[in-house]
Amino acid sequence: MVKLTLRERETAQEAVRRFRKLVExxxxxxxxxxxxxxxxxxxxKRRAKIRAERRNRRERMLGRA
Structure with a gap:
């Protein structure tokens, strides 16, 4: 759970921006x-396998260069 306490002299826009960062x-x-x-x-599982194959392929290509 994300909690946000307002700081002194903090505008609502700054608080919302800070809240978004906390959530992210x-x-x-x-x-x-x-x-x-x-x-x-x-x-x-299929998507994870595809992601792993792409990662391995990318590492192989960068390793040779």
Whole structure:
């Protein structure tokens, strides 16, 4: 849970900006996107496998250069 206490002489805009940063760092936005739609476990594994293959390919290409 993200808590934000207003500082002295802090405007509402500054507080909102600080709140957005706190939410972003805590990973809440990412979690909401993931849970927005149900995804079958097989799809999750498939996407993770594709991501790992791309990462490995990228590392191989950068290692040779």
């Amino acid at each position: 760092r805590s990973g809440i936005k990412k979690e909401i996107r993931v849970r927005e739609f149900y995804e079958k476990p097989s799809e999750t």
